[in-house]
Amino acid sequence: MLTTNPFDDDHLHEECGVFGIFGHSGAASLTALGLHALQHRGQEAAGIVSSDGDMFHSHRGMGHVGDNFGSEAVIKRLPGTAAVGHVRYSTTGETMLRNVQPLFGDFEFGGLAIGHNGNLTNALTIRKQLVRRGCLFQSTTDTEVIVHLIAISLYSTVEDRVIDALRQVEGAYSLVALATNALIGVRDPLGIRPLVLGRRGDTWILASETCALDIVGADVVRDVEPGEVVVINDTGLRSIKPFAKLRRRFCIFEHIYFARPDSIMEGTSVYEVRKRIGAELAKESGVDADVVIPVPDSGVPAALGYAVAAGIPFELGIIRNHYVGRTFIEPTDSIRHLGVKLKHNANRAQIEGKRVILVDDSIVRGTTSTKIVEMVRQAGAAEVHMRISSPPTTHSCFYGIDTPEREKLLAYRLDVAGMAKLIGADSLAFVSLDGLYRAVGETARDSRYPQFCDACFTGDYPVPLTDQEGGEGQLSLTLLTEGH
Ligand code: AMP
Numbered sequence: 450m451l452t453t454n455p456f457d458d459d460h461l462h463e464e465c466g467v468f469g470i471f472g473h474s475g476a477a478s479l480t481a482l483g484l485h486a487l488q489h490r491g492q493e494a495a496g497i498v499s500s501d502g503d504m505f506h507s508h509r510g511m512g513h514v515g516d517n518f519g520s521e522a523v524i525k526r527l528p529g530t531a532a533v534g535h536v537r538y539s540t541t542g543e544t545m546l547r548n549v550q551p552l553f554g555d556f557e558f559g560g561l562a563i564g565h566n567g568n569l570t571n572a573l574t575i576r577k578q579l580v581r582r583g584c585l586f587q588s589t590t591d592t593e594v595i596v597h598l599i600a601i602s603l604y605s606t607v608e609d610r611v612i613d614a615l616r617q618v619e620g621a622y623s624l625v626a627l628a629t630n631a632l633i634g635v636r637d638p639l640g641i642r643p644l645v646l647g648r649r650g651d652t653w654i655l656a657s658e659t660c661a662l663d664i665v666g667a668d669v670v671r672d673v674e675p676g677e678v679v680v681i682n683d684t685g686l687r688s689i690k691p692f693a694k695l696r697r698r699f700c701i702f703e704h705i706y707f708a709r710p711d712s713i714m715e716g717t718s719v720y721e722v723r724k725r726i727g728a729e730l731a732k733e734s735g736v737d738a739d740v741v742i743p744v745p746d747s748g749v750p751a752a753l754g755y756a757v758a759a760g761i762p763f764e765l766g767i768i769r770n771h772y773v774g775r776t777f778i779e780p781t782d783s784i785r786h787l788g789v790k791l792k793h794n795a796n797r798a799q800i801e802g803k804r805v806i807l808v809d810d811s812i813v814r815g816t817t818s819t820k821i822v823e824m825v826r827q828a829g830a831a832e833v834h835m836r837i838s839s840p841p842t843t844h845s846c847f848y849g850i851d852t853p854e855r856e857k858l859l860a861y862r863l864d865v866a867g868m869a870k871l872i873g874a875d876s877l878a879f880v881s882l883d884g885l886y887r888a889v890g891e892t893a894r895d896s897r898y899p900q901f902c903d904a905c906f907t908g909d910y911p912v913p914l915t916d917q918e919g920g921e922g923q924l925s926l927t928l929l930t931e932g933h
Pocket residue numbers: 459460461462463464706744747748809810811812813814815816817818850851
C-alpha cells in the first residue's frame with residue numbers, strides 16, 4: 450500500500466515558497482528553476498501562472514516542481530514575460546488540487562494570480578463575514594480570503610485593492626501577485642516571512658530566499674521591507690509603504706531550520722548563523738566527548754560550529770538516504786522496526802566505543818531524537834549527549850509553520866531532564882534564547898521589544914490569534930486548519 454512517509458509526518462513541515470518574475474521571455478522556465486531552489490519550503494504541490502500581457506496561463510499540480518514542470522511541453526504552455534509560482538506544504542487548507550497556489554481570480558480590473566507564504570490569523574473570522582455577504586469560496590486556504598477582499602474592494606487600481614484587502618487581514622504573509630501587466634510583492638508589516646528582491650539585467654525577481662535568485666543568475670538587490678508593497682511594471686519598480694510602521698519581527702526559525710543554509714536572510718548568512726548557534730551551544734553546555742556528529746542534514750552547520758568551538762573532531766556518524774520520498778511501500782509488521790533506517794543509518798566506524806555529541810536543530814515531538822539516540826547506542830556509542838540548536842519548542846506556530854498542537858510538543862509536556870530521559874540521552878541541552886539572539890547578531894533578546902518572532906519558544910505572539918481566541922475557527926476548523 451502506498452502511504453505518506455510516517456517519518457515526515459512526525460515532523461513539522463516546511464511552509465511555502467514563492468517566486469515572481471517580470472520582464473523575461475523565459476519567465477515560466479525561470480520560475481520553475483526558482484521553485485526548484487525553494488523546494489525545501491514545500492514538497493506537496495507546485496504551481497505557476499504566467500501572463501503574456503493579454504491572457505493568463507496556469508499549471509498546478511500535486512508533487513514536486515520537477516514532477517510538474519520538468520517537461521518543455523508544460524513550460525511551452527506557460528508563455529509570457531511575467532510569471533508567479535508557489536511551492537506548498539499545507540499549513541492551512543486541505544490537501545487537494547483546488548488549494549494549490551497561485552490562486553487566480555478574474556476581477557473588475559482583470560486577472561490576478563496570488564502566491565502566499567505565511568498564515569493569516571483572522572482568516573476564519575473574515576471568511577465567515579464574507580460568506581454571510583454572499584462570497585462563495587472555492588478553496589479552503591486562508592489565502593482565498595485575500596482574493597475575495599480584493600474583489601469587493603471599492604478602490605479602482607489593482608494595487609489599491611490589494612492594499613485595501615491586506616489592511617483587513619492579520620498574520621504573516623509574503624505575497625507575490627501577478628496582474629496582466631504588473632508584478633506585485635508584499636511583506637506583512639512585521640516581516641515575519643522572508644521575501645527578497647533580485648535583478649538580472651532588466652528582469653526583476655521576487656523570491657522567498659536568495660538561493661532562488663542564485664539559480665536564475667540574478668543579483669540580490671535587497672529584502673522587501675516589512676510592510677512594503679513593491680509594484681513592478683514596464684516603467685520599473687515602485688515602492689509603497691501603506692501600513693503603519695511596526696518593529697520588525699522576522700521568524701527566527703527561518704534561521705534555525707527553514708531556510709536553505711546558502712541563503713542570505715535579512716543580510717545575514719543562514720549558514721553562518723547556524724554555525725554560531727553551534728558555537729554558543731558549545732560554550733553554554735559543553736561536555737567531554739570524543740566526537741561531534743550532526744543529525745543530517747539540518748544539524749550539520751550547528752554541529753560544525755560546535756565542534757570548532759569545543760575543539761572536538763567533527764564526523765559524519767549518521768548518513769542520510771536522500772532518496773526517501775514522500776511515499777514509500779509501507780513495511781509489513783515483521784519489518785516495521787527496520788523503518789528507522791529508511792532515512793538515517795549509523796556510520797558504525799565513527800561511533801563505536803566513543804562518547805558522542807549529537808547535534809540537531811530542534812525537538813518537536815521527540816520522535817527523531819528518540820530514534821537517533823537509540824540508533825547511535827546500538828552502533829556502540831559509549832555515551833550519547835544530545836545538543837539542540839534552538840530553545841525548547843513549547844508553543845505552536847500560527848504564522849505559517851506547520852507545527853502540531855501544543856499538547857504534542859515534547860517541550861510543552863516535559864522539562865529538559867524529562868526529555869533527556871524520554872529520548873534516552875545521557876545529557877540533553879538546548880541553546881538559550883540569548884545564545885540564539887547572539888548568534889543572529891544581537892547582544893541579547895530585548896524582552897520589551899523582541900527583535901524576532903520567537904513565539905514557538907516564548908509564546909510571545911506578535912500578531913493577535915483572532916481565530917483561536919474568538920472561537921470563530923470552530924465552525925470550519927476541520928476544513929481550514931489541517932496541518933496545524
Ligand atoms: P521531532 O522528530 O518531531 O522531534 O521533530 C524534530 C526533527 O524534525 C528535527 O530533526 C528537525 O530537523 C526536523 N524538523 C524541524 N522542523 C521541521 C519542519 N518544519 N519540517 C520538517 N522537519 C522539521
